[in-house]
Amino acid sequence: MVERKKGLVDRIWDLFASVKFAVVLFLLIALTSIIGTVIEQGAEPEKNLMLLKRLFGDSLAPSAFRLFESLGFMDMYRSWWFVSLLVLFAANLIICSLDRLPRIWRLATEPIKPLSPRMTGSVPIRREVRLKGPPEAVRERLEEALSSIGFKAGYSPDEDGGYQLYSQKGGYTRLGVYITHLSIIVIMLGAVIGIFFGFKGYMPIQEGYTADFAYGRDDTTQSLGFAIRCDDFDVEFYDMSDMPKVFRSRLTVIRDGREVMKKVVEVNSPLRYGGYTFYQSNYGMVPDADGYFILKVRGRTGKAVTINRMLGESFVIPGTEIVGTIRDFSPALAMDDSGKTFTYSNMMNNPAVYIEFSEGGKERYAGWILRRFPSTWRLPDGNVVELVDYWGVQYTGLQVRKDPGVWLVYLGSGIMTLGLCIAFFMSHRRVWVLVGREGRHSAVTVLASANKNRQAFERKIDKLVSALSGGSDG
Amino acid sequence: MDSSVLFGIATIGYMLSMVAYITYLVSRKEQVGAAATGITVASFIAQTIAFMMRWVEGYEMGLRSFWRPPISNLYESLIFFVWCLILGYLIIEFRYRNRSFGAFITPLAGLALAFIEMTGMSKEIQPLLPALQSNWLLAHVTLSFIAYSTFGLSFGTALMYLIEKTEKRTEPAYIFWTVSLGVLVVLLLAMGADFMKFHVLASTPEEMKSYLFRATFKSDSGAVSLASWAGAAAVVALVWRYGYLLKRVVASFNVTAGLLDDVTYKAIAVGFPVFTLGGLIFGAIWADQAWGVYWSWDPKETWSLITWLVYAFYLHARLMRGWKGRKVAVVAVVGFVAVVFTYLGVNLLLSGLHSYGSLG
Ligand code: HEM
Numbered sequence: 001m002v003e004r005k006k007g008l009v010d011r012i013w014d015l016f017a018s019v020k021f022a023v024v025l026f027l028l029i030a031l032t033s034i035i036g037t038v039i040e041q042g043a044e045p046e047k048n049l050m051l052l053k054r055l056f057g058d059s060l061a062p063s064a065f066r067l068f069e070s071l072g073f074m075d076m077y078r079s080w081w082f083v084s085l086l087v088l089f090a091a092n093l094i095i096c097s098l099d100r101l102p103r104i105w106r107l108a109t110e111p112i113k114p115l116s117p118r119m120t121g122s123v124p125i126r127r128e129v130r131l132k133g134p135p136e137a138v139r140e141r142l143e144e145a146l147s148s149i150g151f152k153a154g155y156s157p158d159e160d161g162g163y164q165l166y167s168q169k170g171g172y173t174r175l176g177v178y179i180t181h182l183s184i185i186v187i188m189l190g191a192v193i194g195i196f197f198g199f200k201g202y203m204p205i206q207e208g209y210t211a212d213f214a215y216g217r218d219d220t221t222q223s224l225g226f227a228i229r230c231d232d233f234d235v236e237f238y239d240m241s242d243m244p245k246v247f248r249s250r251l252t253v254i255r256d257g258r259e260v261m262k263k264v265v266e267v268n269s270p271l272r273y274g275g276y277t278f279y280q281s282n283y284g285m286v287p288d289a290d291g292y293f294i295l296k297v298r299g300r301t302g303k304a305v306t307i308n309r310m311l312g313e314s315f316v317i318p319g320t321e322i323v324g325t326i327r328d329f330s331p332a333l334a335m336d337d338s339g340k341t342f343t344y345s346n347m348m349n350n351p352a353v354y355i356e357f358s359e360g361g362k363e364r365y366a367g368w369i370l371r372r373f374p375s376t377w378r379l380p381d382g383n384v385v386e387l388v389d390y391w392g393v394q395y396t397g398l399q400v401r402k403d404p405g406v407w408l409v410y411l412g413s414g415i416m417t418l419g420l421c422i423a424f425f426m427s428h429r430r431v432w433v434l435v436g437r438e439g440r441h442s443a444v445t446v447l448a449s450a451n452k453n454r455q456a457f458e459r460k461i462d463k464l465v466s467a468l469s470g471g472s473d474g
Numbered sequence: 475m476d477s478s479v480l481f482g483i484a485t486i487g488y489m490l491s492m493v494a495y496i497t498y499l500v501s502r503k504e505q506v507g508a509a510a511t512g513i514t515v516a517s518f519i520a521q522t523i524a525f526m527m528r529w530v531e532g533y534e535m536g537l538r539s540f541w542r543p544p545i546s547n548l549y550e551s552l553i554f555f556v557w558c559l560i561l562g563y564l565i566i567e568f569r570y571r572n573r574s575f576g577a578f579i580t581p582l583a584g585l586a587l588a589f590i591e592m593t594g595m596s597k598e599i600q601p602l603l604p605a606l607q608s609n610w611l612l613a614h615v616t617l618s619f620i621a622y623s624t625f626g627l628s629f630g631t632a633l634m635y636l637i638e639k640t641e642k643r644t645e646p647a648y649i650f651w652t653v654s655l656g657v658l659v660v661l662l663l664a665m666g667a668d669f670m671k672f673h674v675l676a677s678t679p680e681e682m683k684s685y686l687f688r689a690t691f692k693s694d695s696g697a698v699s700l701a702s703w704a705g706a707a708a709v710v711a712l713v714w715r716y717g718y719l720l721k722r723v724v725a726s727f728n729v730t731a732g733l734l735d736d737v738t739y740k741a742i743a744v745g746f747p748v749f750t751l752g753g754l755i756f757g758a759i760w761a762d763q764a765w766g767v768y769w770s771w772d773p774k775e776t777w778s779l780i781t782w783l784v785y786a787f788y789l790h791a792r793l794m795r796g797w798k799g800r801k802v803a804v805v806a807v808v809g810f811v812a813v814v815f816t817y818l819g820v821n822l823l824l825s826g827l828h829s830y831g832s833l834g
Binding site for chain 1: 536537601602603604607608610611743744746747750751755758759760762763764765766767768769771773776777779780783784786787790791793794820
């Protein structure tokens with residue numbers, strides 16, 4: 001028969017089935033990815049123009065900028081050519097796996113057969129030992145030895161009174177590489193679903209308020225189908241420093257007018273509801289908002305009550321005639337060297353409230369009460385006023401995300417881990433024990449192979465052989 | 475005594491053991507080799523104790539929960555890298571009963587420690603920002619560094635392989651390894667110069683960035699800068715000219731090229747799954763938990779991916795006909811260069827976009 005030239009389809013198939021092509025793609029993707037780490041992605045044009053001026057000089061920078069822009073370098077991970085590389089990569093992976101799967105499947109599932117005499121030379125591990133007694137007499141011992149290292153032996157007699165025991169383990173581990181490759185496809189699929197059907201937005205909510213939509217790209221809004229109320233936002237600091245320790249939003253989910261869920265959201269602990277996930281992203285003060293001072297007041301007689309008042313309002317310390325009037329507030333109070341107070345930040349880093357106390361119309365004392373300094377809560381006469389919060393003036397900024405593909409990404413990640421462990425830490429091991437008659441003795445040849453980590457298997461076989469010969473006197 | 479004293483002892487110990495291993499390589503005196511191993515083991519024990527003490531100190535200062543080992547800033551992670559690297563090395567030394575790897579791997583530990591001292595980075599136990607208080611992040615950092623140290627091992631053995639396998643000065647593989655080694659030496663010298671000139675006490679990567687190479691390549695004086703470049707070229711040329719001398723030293727040991735190739739592959743075969751799980755997957759899960767995006771193509775993430783692809787390249791190149799030996803060893807070396815860039819280069823050279831979240 002005349003050998004025909006391969007058709008175009010065949011040649012494309014061969015290209016996509018080759019590891020060489022894969023290696024070229026690894027290199028291309030890795031090298032081009034570097035561009036996007038040097039040029040800031042999605043930045044204002046001026047920024048990258050500056051960078052290019054530093055790299056290429058003032059005169060060349062504008063043309064370099066135009067060139068880079070036409071090549072999509074400023075948003076390169078979404079550019080047509082980078083996406084094409086990823087598509088080629090996926091196609092490569094799929095076709096390569098399909099191409100090899102039948103052969104590997106056979107290798108993985110095929111039962112082991114006795115070794116034909118002319119194949120014995122090609123088995124990498126070979127050990128010989130002589131045992132006392134004819135072949136049939138040592139069979140049980142050999143089978144026990146094999147099963148002690150986990151191999152259940154098959155039996156096949158040959159013509160001249162000898163026989164062969166053979167066994168294999170871990171044939172399926174040959175599929176580890178394919179599981180790994182499959183997982184990459186699963187992850188890419190998840191990513192694609194996320195890109196086409198996902199949503200990414202932002203949602204600021206003031207303390208005490210409710211919102212039922214989020215801002216998406218370019219200030220579009222997306223209705224959620226339920227509402228979220230911010231019950232409280234709070235920052236906790238490390239000891240006496242301004243180093244934040246915890247950002248905390250207390251949120252309530254409201255659906256059809258009913259509260260269906262409450263959750264404290266922190267930076268690494270988002271709220272998940274209705275397919276959306278809400279992350280703590282930022283926070284701030286709402287300009288000109290009037291809030292409530294929440295005070296815990298305890299008279300000397302011991303009973304504590306929690307009250308809330310606005311700026312300028314008054315309250316009575318229970319069990320006394322003393323009236324406190326709220327005169328001033330500072331979100332971040334500090335004191336300079338001369339003892340004068342000032343506000344050092346417009347965020348609530350060190351909230352303080354100035355209260356005047358009077359009794360029967362006569363002024364008694366006045367001073368700052370600081371939320372983070374319990375020593376300032378105790379008044380000269382033994383009454384205690386604690387500043388719990390200045391509530392209603394902060395907003396919490398939530399990042400809103402809907403990604404229907406993320407579970408596939410996680411699934412793929414799990415599969416990949418599994419596949420890699422199988423591919424690298426497990427192996428397909430085969431062993432054949434050939435037994436022949438040699439006078440009153442048996443000549444035993446142990447042949448073995450492993451597709452990975454052969455040394456470890458070799459040591460195991462050595463142990464087996466020395467255990468066998470230890471029990472013999474041949 | 476607090477942990478910093480013990481860390482100091484361990485640092486000096488590792489420097490000594492580096493000298494001892496190199497002396498052993500040259501002199502081939504068995505006593506020197508035994509001393510090298512002894513010093514390494516003792517330093518390793520000192521470092522292990524110091525690590526535990528630092529853990530407890532952070533807890534007692536109220537800056538860490540008890541379940542959080544001290545692996546959270548640049549200093550701590552580099553120290554942890556050295557610890558893993560030495561552990562990995564000791565396992566190889568005992569398993570293969572061969573000390574000659576030591577002269578190639580302890581300098582990596584020495585380099586990391588020298589980098590800490592030269593840049594004068596902060597060794598304080600710092601409070602953790604909210605975004606960093608995550609178990610995923612912890613697992614991510616820990617596993618990444620375990621992987622980095624296996625990659626570091628493979629770098630050492632791949633370099634030895636190249637030294638042993640190359641003959642002529644015009645050979646690409648020879649040029650590759652001598653230039654790589656030369657650049658490494660130049661970097662060390664330049665950082666040393668920065669340290670001598672500024673006694674930098676930089677505490678953040680940003681500050682470090684502003685001092686790096688100011689004494690040499692980026693000097694205000696044009697003449698110094700020019701001389702630095704010339705000096706760098708001279709060092710590289712020197713390593714290239716006399717690199718073959720190293721070959722004799724390596725060859726005088728009974729490490730076959732086959733063994734080196736095998737160790738390189740095994741180290742990568744362990745490192746690759748660990749890096750995949752810890753470096754990429756846990757990193758993605760952390761990002762997803764903290765910011766709601768598992769992948770955002772920021773420079774640090776992208777460089778992790780590049781590193782991963784280089785090692786995938788290595789694994790697949792070995793399966794291709796004609797790509798055994800020298801070429802794959804080159805890939806293993808390049809892989810570790812990518813590792814170093816992922817960890818340090820992105821912070822020091824690229825625009826530092828990988829700030830820790832919008833709340834930082
Ligand atoms: C980044 C994506 C990839 C990863 C993480 C990956 C992972 C792996 C791993 C771990 C191995 C085993 C290597 C070893 O035993 O030393 C392997 C083998 C292999 N890979 Fe990939 N791979 C990827 C992409 C690809 C692509 C795109 C192709 C397409 C041609 C491919 C083709 C192969 C082949 C043919 C083998 C050998 C299989 C065998 O030994 O039977 N891989 N891969």
